[in-house]
Amino acid sequence: MPSSAAAAAALEVASAYLSPALLNHSLRAYVWAAARGTAEGVPFDPELLYVAALFHDLGLVPAFDSHTVVFEEAGGHVARVFAAGAGWPAERRKRLSDVIVRHMWPHVEVSEDPEGHLLARATATEIIGKEADGYPAGFRAEVLERYPRLDLTEQFLACFRAQAARKPGSSAAAAVGSDLAGRMAANPLDAPA
Numbered sequence: 164m165p166s167s168a169a170a171a172a173a174l175e176v177a178s179a180y181l182s183p184a185l186l187n188h189s190l191r192a193y194v195w196a197a198a199r200g201t202a203e204g205v206p207f208d209p210e211l212l213y214v215a216a217l218f219h220d221l222g223l224v225p226a227f228d229s230h231t232v233v234f235e236e237a238g239g240h241v242a243r244v245f246a247a248g249a250g251w252p253a254e255r256r257k258r259l260s261d262v263i264v265r266h267m268w269p270h271v272e273v274s275e276d277p278e279g280h281l282l283a284r285a286t287a288t289e290i291i292g293k294e295a296d297g298y299p300a301g302f303r304a305e306v307l308e309r310y311p312r313l314d315l316t317e318q319f320l321a322c323f324r325a326q327a328a329r330k331p332g333s334s335a336a337a338a339v340g341s342d343l344a345g346r347m348a349a350n351p352l353d354a355p356a
Contacts, residue, residue, distance in 0.1 A: 164193070165210045169249040176245060177217040180224050184313040188289055191310045192216045196278075196285035198298065205277050211255070212278045215262040218242040219282060223322040233333040234326055239263040267334040290319065291343075292350035307352065316347050 164170065177186055193216035200207045221227045222237030229237040239260035246256040258278070265271045265279035266286050273280040287293040295303065323343060326335035347353075 165213045167210050169246070169251070170210055170213050172249060173214040173217045173245065177221070180221060180226055182224075182318060184315040184318050185220055185223070187310040187313060188315050188319070189217050189220060191306055192219065192282065192285045192289050194306050194310070195288050195298070196281035198302070199284060199294075200277065200281045205273055205281060207277045207281055211259060211262065212281060214242065214246070215259055215266070215278060215282055216285070218245065218259075219263050219266050219286065220322075223326070228326075230329065233267075233330055234322075234335060235264045235267045289352070290350070291346040292352055295351050303352070312353060316350075316353060320344055320347065 177189060181189060193213050196212055196216060197207070197209065199205070200212075218238050218241060219235070220238060221241045222229065222232075222234030222239075227237055227241050228234065229240075232240075242263055243256045243260045246259050251259070261276065262279045262282055265276060266282045268279075268283055271279040271283045284294060288295050288298075298306075320343065323335045323339050326333055327339040330336060
């Protein structure tokens with residue numbers, strides 16, 4: 164995990180607003196993304212990726228949920244404000260927001276946005292188990308032991324169903340409409356060890 168002041172502050176903010184299950188999900192998303200980037204030789208900014216992973220679902224929590232924009236955009240706005248307070252330059256703040264918004268895209272080109280690419284793949288691993296078998300079994304077990312999944316499936320589905328009901332044109336609504344519940348139920352990360 165990055166050890167910068169901004170990374171520590173991001174963890175403090177995320178810990179204050181995310182449930183334990185969503186916080187662990189966000190930390191695992193960073194670990195999966197960083198591990199994949201390292202294994203595949205994808206150059207990435209660890210601090211940017213870490214802060215994006217911690218904030219990528221902040222738009223789902225009541226304090227930051229927006230009735231005017233989808234949750235990934237709301238999370239991007241919160242992250243941008245946080246990054247301004249952390250003293251990040253405007254271009255880096257925009258990058259952070261873009262990474263968070265793009266984590267819901269079906270594909271993010273690695274050459275255009277390595278952090279967005281890695282976070283999108285990692286969150287797909289987290290939620291539906293996509294590419295989970297690309298990580299060694301011992302590594303998966305260690306990550307899940309350190310950051311247990313808790314009741315992530317139930318919480319995440321409840322959040323996405325609420326988003327879908329209020330924002331029918333959102334990415335969350337599309338996910339719910341494409342059997343998110345069934346795909347989550349089949350996630351190998353939730354299989355008994």
